[in-house]
Amino acid sequence: MPKALKMDVEASQGVKNFLKHLLESGKVKGVFALKKMNDSGAVSYSLITSVEELASAEPLMPLMPENAGQALSRLTVKEALKEPVAAVLRPCELRAFTELVKRVQGSEDNLLLISPICAGVFPLSSATDGSWEKQMASYAESSREGKIHPGVRKMCQACTSFIPGRADITVAFAGRKDTGSSCHLILDTPRGEEFAQGAPGTPETVEKEPAELAPLREARAARRSEVFKEIDVQGQKGLIKTFAPCLGCHGCMHVCPICHCVLCVFDSKMYELQPWSIESEPESKGGIRVPSGTLFFHLGRMAHMAVSCVNCGMCSDVCPVNIPVSEVFSMVGDQLQKVFEYVPGRDVEESVPSGTYKEDEFAGIGEQ
Amino acid sequence: MTQEFKPNLVGYLCNWCSYAGADLAGATKLEIKPTLSVVRVMCSSRVNSNLVLTALAWGADGVLIAGCHPGDCHYEQGNYYARRRFALLKKILESLDLEADRIQLSWISAAEGKRYADIVNDFAEKISRRGPSPLRNHSKI
Known part of the structure:
Protein backbone atom coordinates (compact mmCIF):
# COMPACT_ATOMS: atom_id res chain seq x y z
CA MET A 1 0.00 0.00 0.00
CA PRO A 2 1.33 3.43 -0.82
CA LYS A 3 2.50 5.82 1.83
CA ALA A 4 0.31 8.79 2.60
CA LEU A 5 0.20 11.94 4.64
CA LYS A 6 -2.89 12.38 6.78
CA MET A 7 -4.09 15.88 7.62
CA ASP A 8 -6.89 16.82 9.97
CA VAL A 9 -8.54 19.36 7.67
CA GLU A 10 -10.82 18.99 4.69
CA ALA A 11 -9.13 18.10 1.41
CA SER A 12 -9.03 21.52 -0.25
CA GLN A 13 -7.54 23.14 2.85
CA GLY A 14 -5.18 20.20 3.23
CA VAL A 15 -3.78 20.69 -0.26
CA LYS A 16 -3.48 24.40 0.37
CA ASN A 17 -1.58 23.82 3.61
CA PHE A 18 0.72 21.43 1.82
CA LEU A 19 1.35 23.93 -0.99
CA LYS A 20 2.01 26.64 1.59
CA HIS A 21 4.57 24.41 3.28
CA LEU A 22 6.26 23.73 -0.06
CA LEU A 23 6.47 27.43 -0.88
CA GLU A 24 7.56 28.55 2.58
CA SER A 25 10.21 25.87 2.91
CA GLY A 26 11.58 26.78 -0.51
CA LYS A 27 11.11 23.23 -1.82
CA VAL A 28 9.23 24.75 -4.74
CA LYS A 29 9.58 28.21 -6.23
CA GLY A 30 6.02 28.31 -7.49
CA VAL A 31 2.62 26.73 -7.32
CA PHE A 32 0.46 26.17 -10.38
CA ALA A 33 -3.19 25.96 -9.38
CA LEU A 34 -6.63 27.48 -9.75
CA LYS A 35 -6.86 30.91 -8.23
CA LYS A 36 -9.77 33.23 -7.63
CA MET A 37 -9.62 36.32 -9.84
CA ASN A 38 -11.71 38.33 -7.38
CA ASP A 39 -14.78 37.55 -5.31
CA SER A 40 -17.01 37.03 -8.35
CA GLY A 41 -16.33 33.32 -8.48
CA ALA A 42 -14.21 33.55 -11.62
CA VAL A 43 -11.08 31.43 -11.45
CA SER A 44 -8.10 30.93 -13.67
CA TYR A 45 -5.01 28.80 -13.65
CA SER A 46 -2.12 30.78 -12.25
CA LEU A 47 1.53 30.37 -11.44
CA ILE A 48 1.75 31.61 -7.85
CA THR A 49 5.07 32.49 -6.33
CA SER A 50 4.25 34.22 -3.04
CA VAL A 51 2.54 32.91 0.08
CA GLU A 52 0.25 35.98 0.15
CA GLU A 53 -1.04 35.23 -3.35
CA LEU A 54 -1.55 31.61 -2.38
CA ALA A 55 -4.32 32.78 0.00
CA SER A 56 -6.69 33.18 -2.96
CA ALA A 57 -5.73 29.84 -4.53
CA GLU A 58 -8.52 27.27 -4.77
CA PRO A 59 -6.68 24.12 -5.82
CA LEU A 60 -9.67 21.76 -5.69
CA MET A 61 -12.39 24.18 -6.80
CA PRO A 62 -14.70 22.14 -9.09
CA LEU A 63 -14.32 24.35 -12.15
CA MET A 64 -12.17 24.02 -15.26
CA PRO A 65 -11.62 27.41 -16.92
CA GLU A 66 -9.15 25.78 -19.28
CA ASN A 67 -7.72 22.30 -19.44
CA ALA A 68 -4.70 22.65 -17.15
CA GLY A 69 -2.72 20.42 -19.47
CA GLN A 70 -3.02 23.10 -22.12
CA ALA A 71 -2.16 25.81 -19.58
CA LEU A 72 0.93 23.94 -18.37
CA SER A 73 1.96 23.41 -21.97
CA ARG A 74 1.86 27.18 -22.49
CA LEU A 75 4.27 27.55 -19.58
CA THR A 76 6.71 24.85 -20.61
CA VAL A 77 6.56 24.55 -24.39
CA LYS A 78 9.46 26.88 -25.15
CA GLU A 79 11.64 25.87 -22.26
CA ALA A 80 11.36 23.50 -19.29
CA LEU A 81 10.84 25.12 -15.91
CA LYS A 82 14.15 25.96 -14.29
CA GLU A 83 12.87 25.94 -10.71
CA PRO A 84 10.66 23.36 -9.05
CA VAL A 85 6.93 24.06 -9.28
CA ALA A 86 4.05 22.14 -7.70
CA ALA A 87 1.12 21.81 -10.08
CA VAL A 88 -2.38 20.80 -9.01
CA LEU A 89 -4.44 19.46 -11.86
CA ARG A 90 -7.30 17.00 -12.37
CA PRO A 91 -6.72 13.49 -13.74
CA CYS A 92 -8.01 14.35 -17.23
CA GLU A 93 -5.82 17.46 -17.24
CA LEU A 94 -2.82 15.39 -16.22
CA ARG A 95 -3.55 12.96 -19.05
CA ALA A 96 -3.81 15.88 -21.45
CA PHE A 97 -0.49 17.27 -20.26
CA THR A 98 1.12 13.85 -20.66
CA GLU A 99 -0.20 13.67 -24.23
CA LEU A 100 1.20 17.14 -24.91
CA VAL A 101 4.61 16.29 -23.45
CA LYS A 102 4.69 13.27 -25.78
CA ARG A 103 4.08 15.65 -28.66
CA VAL A 104 6.95 17.88 -27.50
CA GLN A 105 4.49 20.58 -26.47
CA GLY A 106 5.67 20.84 -22.88
CA SER A 107 8.07 19.46 -20.33
CA GLU A 108 7.57 17.75 -17.00
CA ASP A 109 11.02 18.72 -15.73
CA ASN A 110 10.91 20.33 -12.32
CA LEU A 111 7.18 19.74 -11.97
CA LEU A 112 5.67 18.08 -8.92
CA LEU A 113 2.35 16.73 -10.18
CA ILE A 114 -0.49 16.70 -7.67
CA SER A 115 -3.87 15.38 -8.72
CA PRO A 116 -7.10 14.54 -6.89
CA ILE A 117 -9.33 11.50 -7.16
CA CYS A 118 -11.86 13.56 -9.01
CA ALA A 119 -15.55 14.07 -8.31
CA GLY A 120 -16.05 16.16 -11.45
CA VAL A 121 -16.36 19.86 -12.23
CA PHE A 122 -19.31 22.15 -12.80
CA PRO A 123 -19.99 23.65 -16.23
CA LEU A 124 -18.06 26.82 -16.87
CA SER A 125 -21.24 28.86 -17.12
CA SER A 126 -21.78 28.35 -13.40
CA ALA A 127 -18.47 30.05 -12.56
CA THR A 128 -19.76 33.59 -12.37
CA ASP A 129 -23.50 33.20 -11.84
CA GLY A 130 -22.72 31.73 -8.43
CA SER A 131 -24.60 28.51 -9.04
CA TRP A 132 -21.59 26.31 -8.35
CA GLU A 133 -21.21 27.89 -4.92
CA LYS A 134 -24.78 27.04 -4.02
CA GLN A 135 -24.10 23.44 -4.97
CA MET A 136 -20.83 23.09 -3.05
CA ALA A 137 -22.40 21.53 0.06
CA SER A 138 -24.26 18.88 -1.92
CA TYR A 139 -21.14 18.37 -4.09
CA ALA A 140 -19.00 17.63 -1.03
CA GLU A 141 -21.67 15.32 0.33
CA SER A 142 -22.15 13.29 -2.85
CA SER A 143 -18.38 13.14 -3.24
CA ARG A 144 -18.04 11.67 0.26
CA GLU A 145 -20.73 9.15 -0.45
CA GLY A 146 -19.23 8.16 -3.77
CA LYS A 147 -22.21 9.31 -5.78
CA ILE A 148 -22.44 11.28 -9.02
CA HIS A 149 -23.45 14.88 -8.41
CA PRO A 150 -26.18 15.77 -10.93
CA GLY A 151 -24.79 19.29 -11.41
CA VAL A 152 -21.35 18.36 -12.75
CA ARG A 153 -20.53 18.26 -16.46
CA LYS A 154 -22.03 15.40 -18.37
CA MET A 155 -18.62 14.04 -19.30
CA CYS A 156 -17.58 14.17 -15.62
CA GLN A 157 -20.65 12.15 -14.73
CA ALA A 158 -19.59 9.65 -17.39
CA CYS A 159 -15.87 9.58 -16.52
CA THR A 160 -14.35 6.31 -15.38
CA SER A 161 -10.76 7.55 -15.33
CA PHE A 162 -11.15 9.68 -12.23
CA ILE A 163 -8.13 8.25 -10.41
CA PRO A 164 -4.90 9.92 -11.55
CA GLY A 165 -2.54 7.40 -13.04
CA ARG A 166 0.81 9.08 -12.88
CA ALA A 167 0.71 11.88 -10.34
CA ASP A 168 3.51 12.25 -7.80
CA ILE A 169 0.91 12.92 -5.14
CA THR A 170 -2.73 11.85 -5.29
CA VAL A 171 -5.27 13.68 -3.17
CA ALA A 172 -7.86 11.22 -1.86
CA PHE A 173 -11.10 13.04 -2.50
CA ALA A 174 -14.03 11.44 -4.33
CA GLY A 175 -15.58 8.47 -2.60
CA ARG A 176 -13.82 9.04 0.73
CA LYS A 177 -16.11 9.27 3.71
CA ASP A 178 -13.53 11.11 5.81
CA THR A 179 -12.85 14.06 3.49
CA GLY A 180 -15.04 16.43 5.51
CA SER A 181 -12.73 16.47 8.50
CA SER A 182 -9.50 14.95 7.27
CA CYS A 183 -7.70 14.12 4.07
CA HIS A 184 -4.94 11.93 2.72
CA LEU A 185 -2.19 12.93 0.33
CA ILE A 186 -1.09 9.64 -1.22
CA LEU A 187 2.60 9.70 -2.10
CA ASP A 188 2.74 7.73 -5.33
CA THR A 189 6.34 8.29 -6.36
CA PRO A 190 9.70 8.67 -4.58
CA ARG A 191 9.60 12.25 -5.82
CA GLY A 192 6.29 12.79 -4.04
CA GLU A 193 7.73 11.29 -0.87
CA GLU A 194 10.78 13.52 -1.10
CA PHE A 195 8.72 16.68 -1.36
CA ALA A 196 6.38 15.57 1.43
CA GLN A 197 9.19 15.19 3.94
CA GLY A 198 8.71 17.59 6.81
CA ALA A 199 5.23 18.58 5.66
CA PRO A 200 2.48 18.94 8.26
CA GLY A 201 0.49 15.75 8.80
CA THR A 202 0.95 12.22 10.06
CA PRO A 203 2.36 9.43 7.92
CA GLU A 204 0.02 6.54 7.19
CA THR A 205 -0.45 3.91 4.54
CA VAL A 206 -3.73 3.93 2.62
CA GLU A 207 -5.19 2.15 -0.35
CA LYS A 208 -5.35 4.27 -3.47
CA GLU A 209 -8.52 2.64 -4.73
CA PRO A 210 -10.31 1.17 -1.71
CA ALA A 211 -13.40 -1.00 -2.07
CA GLU A 212 -15.61 1.96 -1.18
CA LEU A 213 -14.78 3.49 -4.58
CA ALA A 214 -16.23 0.54 -6.49
CA PRO A 215 -19.86 1.78 -6.47
CA LEU A 216 -18.74 5.14 -7.88
CA ARG A 217 -16.80 3.44 -10.66
CA GLU A 218 -19.82 1.30 -11.49
CA ALA A 219 -22.20 4.26 -11.46
CA ARG A 220 -19.90 6.25 -13.74
CA ALA A 221 -19.54 3.34 -16.16
CA ALA A 222 -23.33 2.95 -16.29
CA ARG A 223 -23.73 6.70 -16.88
CA ARG A 224 -21.13 6.50 -19.62
CA SER A 225 -23.08 3.96 -21.63
CA GLU A 226 -26.24 6.03 -21.07
CA VAL A 227 -24.55 9.15 -22.38
CA PHE A 228 -23.28 7.30 -25.43
CA LYS A 229 -26.77 6.00 -26.09
CA GLU A 230 -28.23 9.49 -25.91
CA MET B 1 -34.30 0.88 -68.77
CA THR B 2 -32.54 2.32 -65.75
CA GLN B 3 -29.15 3.76 -66.32
CA GLU B 4 -26.33 1.82 -64.70
CA PHE B 5 -24.75 3.59 -61.75
CA LYS B 6 -21.20 4.66 -62.52
CA PRO B 7 -19.27 5.31 -59.31
CA ASN B 8 -16.89 8.17 -58.82
CA LEU B 9 -13.72 6.66 -57.38
CA VAL B 10 -10.50 8.28 -56.24
CA GLY B 11 -7.25 6.32 -56.12
CA TYR B 12 -4.20 7.54 -54.26
CA LEU B 13 -1.33 5.54 -55.74
CA CYS B 14 2.21 5.34 -54.44
CA ASN B 15 4.65 6.67 -57.01
CA TRP B 16 7.15 3.84 -56.51
CA CYS B 17 4.96 0.77 -56.79
CA SER B 18 1.22 1.02 -57.37
CA TYR B 19 1.50 3.87 -59.86
CA ALA B 20 4.07 1.87 -61.79
CA GLY B 21 1.79 -1.15 -61.42
CA ALA B 22 -1.00 0.87 -62.98
CA ASP B 23 1.37 1.81 -65.80
CA LEU B 24 2.22 -1.82 -66.36
CA ALA B 25 -1.47 -2.74 -66.42
CA GLY B 26 -1.97 -0.13 -69.11
CA ALA B 27 1.11 -1.15 -71.07
CA THR B 28 -0.04 -4.78 -71.10
CA LYS B 29 -3.47 -3.61 -72.30
CA LEU B 30 -5.43 -5.08 -69.41
CA GLU B 31 -9.03 -4.02 -69.21
CA ILE B 32 -9.56 -1.55 -66.39
CA LYS B 33 -12.82 0.14 -65.44
CA PRO B 34 -12.58 3.85 -66.21
CA THR B 35 -14.24 5.04 -62.99
CA LEU B 36 -11.09 5.55 -60.93
CA SER B 37 -9.43 8.98 -60.92
CA VAL B 38 -5.80 8.45 -60.06
CA VAL B 39 -3.84 10.80 -57.82
CA ARG B 40 -0.14 10.09 -57.73
CA VAL B 41 1.43 10.46 -54.29
CA MET B 42 5.03 9.96 -53.28
CA CYS B 43 4.17 7.38 -50.61
CA SER B 44 1.01 5.75 -49.24
CA SER B 45 1.86 7.39 -45.92
CA ARG B 46 1.39 10.75 -47.63
CA VAL B 47 -2.33 10.02 -47.68
CA ASN B 48 -3.57 11.57 -44.47
CA SER B 49 -7.13 11.30 -43.26
CA ASN B 50 -8.03 14.70 -44.68
CA LEU B 51 -7.24 13.60 -48.24
CA VAL B 52 -9.61 10.66 -47.91
CA LEU B 53 -12.31 12.68 -46.16
CA THR B 54 -12.02 15.50 -48.70
CA ALA B 55 -12.62 13.03 -51.50
CA LEU B 56 -15.65 11.58 -49.73
CA ALA B 57 -17.08 14.95 -48.73
CA TRP B 58 -16.56 16.35 -52.22
CA GLY B 59 -18.46 13.55 -53.90
CA ALA B 60 -16.37 10.39 -54.24
CA ASP B 61 -18.20 7.09 -53.80
CA GLY B 62 -15.07 5.23 -52.83
CA VAL B 63 -11.40 5.86 -52.11
CA LEU B 64 -8.63 3.40 -52.91
CA ILE B 65 -5.19 3.83 -51.40
CA ALA B 66 -2.46 1.66 -52.87
CA GLY B 67 1.10 1.29 -51.69
CA CYS B 68 4.08 -1.05 -51.60
CA HIS B 69 3.83 -4.41 -49.89
CA PRO B 70 4.99 -4.43 -46.23
CA GLY B 71 8.76 -4.54 -46.17
CA ASP B 72 9.08 -3.11 -49.68
CA CYS B 73 8.46 0.57 -48.97
CA HIS B 74 10.73 2.89 -50.94
CA TYR B 75 11.11 4.90 -47.72
CA GLU B 76 11.41 1.67 -45.70
CA GLN B 77 8.52 2.19 -43.29
CA GLY B 78 5.99 4.54 -44.90
CA ASN B 79 3.46 1.83 -45.66
CA TYR B 80 3.45 0.67 -42.03
CA TYR B 81 2.38 4.17 -40.99
CA ALA B 82 -0.15 4.24 -43.83
CA ARG B 83 -1.64 1.00 -42.58
CA ARG B 84 -2.09 2.43 -39.07
CA ARG B 85 -3.67 5.61 -40.38
CA PHE B 86 -5.98 3.61 -42.55
CA ALA B 87 -7.00 1.39 -39.62
CA LEU B 88 -7.72 4.52 -37.59
CA LEU B 89 -9.85 6.20 -40.22
CA LYS B 90 -11.67 2.99 -41.01
CA LYS B 91 -12.57 2.57 -37.34
CA ILE B 92 -13.90 6.14 -37.22
CA LEU B 93 -16.13 5.50 -40.21
CA GLU B 94 -17.24 2.19 -38.71
CA SER B 95 -18.10 3.73 -35.37
CA LEU B 96 -20.20 6.41 -37.09
CA ASP B 97 -21.86 3.90 -39.40
CA LEU B 98 -20.49 5.71 -42.46
CA GLU B 99 -20.04 2.71 -44.77
CA ALA B 100 -16.39 2.06 -43.99
CA ASP B 101 -16.03 -0.37 -46.88
CA ARG B 102 -16.00 2.58 -49.24
CA ILE B 103 -12.35 3.04 -48.38
CA GLN B 104 -9.78 0.40 -49.19
CA LEU B 105 -6.04 -0.01 -48.78
CA SER B 106 -4.28 -2.44 -51.10
CA TRP B 107 -0.67 -3.41 -51.54
CA ILE B 108 0.26 -3.42 -55.24
CA SER B 109 3.88 -3.68 -56.38
CA ALA B 110 5.31 -2.27 -59.62
CA ALA B 111 5.32 -5.77 -61.11
CA GLU B 112 1.68 -6.48 -60.31
CA GLY B 113 -0.13 -5.00 -63.29
CA LYS B 114 -2.64 -7.83 -63.24
CA ARG B 115 -3.28 -7.37 -59.52
CA TYR B 116 -3.81 -3.64 -60.08
CA ALA B 117 -6.41 -4.29 -62.78
CA ASP B 118 -8.17 -6.90 -60.65
CA ILE B 119 -8.26 -4.68 -57.57
CA VAL B 120 -9.55 -1.64 -59.45
CA ASN B 121 -12.21 -3.69 -61.27
CA ASP B 122 -13.32 -5.47 -58.09
CA PHE B 123 -13.45 -2.21 -56.16
CA ALA B 124 -15.42 -0.48 -58.92
CA GLU B 125 -17.85 -3.37 -59.04
CA LYS B 126 -18.26 -3.48 -55.28
CA ILE B 127 -19.00 0.25 -55.08
CA SER B 128 -21.33 0.06 -58.12
CA ARG B 129 -23.36 -2.50 -56.23
CA ARG B 130 -23.38 -0.33 -53.09
CA GLY B 131 -24.73 2.66 -55.00
CA PRO B 132 -23.88 6.30 -54.44
CA SER B 133 -22.16 7.34 -51.21
CA PRO B 134 -24.50 8.90 -48.64
CA LEU B 135 -22.13 11.84 -48.47
CA ARG B 136 -22.28 12.41 -52.22
CA ASN B 137 -24.50 15.03 -53.77
CA HIS B 138 -25.22 16.40 -50.38
CA SER B 139 -25.33 20.14 -50.24
CA LYS B 140 -25.45 20.18 -46.46
CA ILE B 141 -22.04 18.70 -45.70
Missing part, protein backbone atom coordinates in the same frame (compact mmCIF):
# COMPACT_ATOMS: atom_id res chain seq x y z
CA ILE A 231 -26.19 10.83 -28.82
CA ASP A 232 -27.26 10.20 -32.39
CA VAL A 233 -24.34 10.10 -34.79
CA GLN A 234 -25.17 6.97 -36.70
CA GLY A 235 -24.73 7.42 -40.40
CA GLN A 236 -24.93 10.58 -42.43
CA LYS A 237 -28.42 11.28 -41.12
CA GLY A 238 -27.49 11.17 -37.46
CA LEU A 239 -24.29 13.12 -37.99
CA ILE A 240 -26.02 15.92 -39.83
CA LYS A 241 -28.73 16.05 -37.19
CA THR A 242 -26.15 16.34 -34.39
CA PHE A 243 -23.72 18.72 -36.08
CA ALA A 244 -26.17 20.81 -38.11
CA PRO A 245 -26.31 23.64 -35.54
CA CYS A 246 -22.50 24.05 -35.69
CA LEU A 247 -21.55 27.70 -36.20
CA GLY A 248 -18.02 26.87 -37.27
CA CYS A 249 -16.56 28.92 -34.40
CA HIS A 250 -13.94 26.17 -33.82
CA GLY A 251 -14.24 26.77 -30.08
CA CYS A 252 -14.13 23.01 -29.46
CA MET A 253 -10.82 22.87 -31.25
CA HIS A 254 -9.31 25.86 -29.49
CA VAL A 255 -10.05 24.52 -26.00
CA CYS A 256 -9.04 20.97 -26.89
CA PRO A 257 -5.74 20.24 -25.15
CA ILE A 258 -4.83 17.64 -27.76
CA CYS A 259 -5.38 20.07 -30.69
CA HIS A 260 -2.06 21.82 -30.29
CA CYS A 261 -1.17 22.72 -33.90
CA VAL A 262 -0.08 26.32 -34.17
CA LEU A 263 -1.90 26.69 -37.47
CA CYS A 264 -4.66 24.17 -37.83
CA VAL A 265 -5.47 23.25 -41.39
CA PHE A 266 -9.15 23.88 -40.57
CA ASP A 267 -8.35 27.42 -39.44
CA SER A 268 -6.44 28.09 -42.63
CA LYS A 269 -8.00 29.16 -45.90
CA MET A 270 -7.34 25.77 -47.42
CA TYR A 271 -10.93 24.58 -47.27
CA GLU A 272 -12.62 27.92 -47.93
CA LEU A 273 -14.92 28.05 -50.92
CA GLN A 274 -12.97 28.84 -54.04
CA PRO A 275 -14.44 30.76 -57.00
CA TRP A 276 -14.26 27.68 -59.22
CA SER A 277 -15.98 25.49 -56.65
CA ILE A 278 -18.83 27.97 -56.39
CA GLU A 279 -19.47 27.23 -60.03
CA SER A 280 -18.70 23.54 -60.16
CA GLU A 281 -20.05 22.27 -56.84
CA PRO A 282 -23.64 23.42 -57.17
CA GLU A 283 -23.58 21.85 -60.58
CA SER A 284 -22.51 18.44 -59.32
CA LYS A 285 -24.24 18.51 -55.94
CA GLY A 286 -27.35 20.51 -56.72
CA GLY A 287 -26.45 23.18 -54.18
CA ILE A 288 -23.77 24.26 -51.78
CA ARG A 289 -23.67 24.83 -48.06
CA VAL A 290 -22.18 28.08 -46.83
CA PRO A 291 -19.89 27.74 -45.00
CA SER A 292 -19.02 24.35 -46.46
CA GLY A 293 -17.26 21.53 -44.72
CA THR A 294 -18.84 21.60 -41.24
CA LEU A 295 -19.04 17.84 -40.96
CA PHE A 296 -15.70 17.53 -42.70
CA PHE A 297 -14.15 19.69 -39.98
CA HIS A 298 -15.47 17.49 -37.19
CA LEU A 299 -14.52 14.24 -38.92
CA GLY A 300 -11.10 15.60 -39.80
CA ARG A 301 -10.44 16.77 -36.28
CA MET A 302 -11.64 13.41 -35.02
CA ALA A 303 -9.15 11.58 -37.23
CA HIS A 304 -6.40 13.79 -35.85
CA MET A 305 -7.05 13.66 -32.13
CA ALA A 306 -9.83 11.31 -31.02
CA VAL A 307 -7.40 8.46 -30.36
CA SER A 308 -5.78 10.67 -27.71
CA CYS A 309 -9.04 12.18 -26.39
CA VAL A 310 -8.77 12.49 -22.60
CA ASN A 311 -12.52 12.99 -22.10
CA CYS A 312 -12.08 16.30 -20.31
CA GLY A 313 -15.34 17.69 -21.67
CA MET A 314 -14.01 21.18 -22.46
CA CYS A 315 -15.34 21.07 -26.03
CA SER A 316 -18.92 20.36 -24.98
CA ASP A 317 -18.68 22.95 -22.25
CA VAL A 318 -17.70 25.80 -24.57
CA CYS A 319 -19.97 24.90 -27.49
CA PRO A 320 -22.33 27.87 -27.92
CA VAL A 321 -25.00 25.71 -29.54
CA ASN A 322 -24.74 22.77 -27.14
CA ILE A 323 -23.51 20.12 -29.56
CA PRO A 324 -22.41 17.09 -27.50
CA VAL A 325 -18.93 17.25 -29.03
CA SER A 326 -17.13 15.58 -26.17
CA GLU A 327 -19.69 12.81 -25.94
CA VAL A 328 -19.25 12.00 -29.65
CA PHE A 329 -15.46 12.23 -29.57
CA SER A 330 -15.23 10.12 -26.41
CA MET A 331 -17.48 7.46 -27.91
CA VAL A 332 -15.34 7.26 -31.04
CA GLY A 333 -12.16 7.67 -28.99
CA ASP A 334 -13.02 4.67 -26.82
CA GLN A 335 -13.32 2.50 -29.92
CA LEU A 336 -10.11 3.80 -31.48
CA GLN A 337 -8.21 3.30 -28.25
CA LYS A 338 -9.35 -0.32 -28.16
CA VAL A 339 -8.02 -0.90 -31.69
CA PHE A 340 -4.57 0.40 -30.76
CA GLU A 341 -4.66 -0.79 -27.12
CA TYR A 342 -3.86 2.79 -26.27
CA VAL A 343 -4.71 4.68 -23.11
CA PRO A 344 -4.16 8.42 -23.44
CA GLY A 345 -1.93 9.80 -20.73
CA ARG A 346 -0.95 6.37 -19.40
CA ASP A 347 2.75 6.67 -19.97
CA VAL A 348 4.81 9.61 -21.17
CA GLU A 349 7.22 7.26 -22.95
CA GLU A 350 4.45 5.54 -24.92
CA SER A 351 4.24 6.71 -28.50
CA VAL A 352 1.08 8.18 -30.04
CA PRO A 353 -0.58 5.46 -32.18
CA SER A 354 -0.12 7.31 -35.47
CA GLY A 355 3.55 7.97 -34.69
CA THR A 356 4.62 4.36 -34.46
CA TYR A 357 3.92 0.93 -35.97
CA LYS A 358 4.55 -2.77 -35.60
CA GLU A 359 5.55 -4.80 -38.61
CA ASP A 360 3.22 -7.67 -37.78
CA GLU A 361 -0.08 -5.97 -37.12
CA PHE A 362 -3.37 -5.48 -39.00
CA ALA A 363 -2.45 -8.47 -41.16
CA GLY A 364 -5.71 -8.40 -43.16
CA ILE A 365 -5.38 -4.80 -44.28
CA GLY A 366 -3.92 -4.31 -47.75
CA GLU A 367 -4.18 -7.92 -48.85
CA GLN A 368 -7.57 -7.66 -50.54
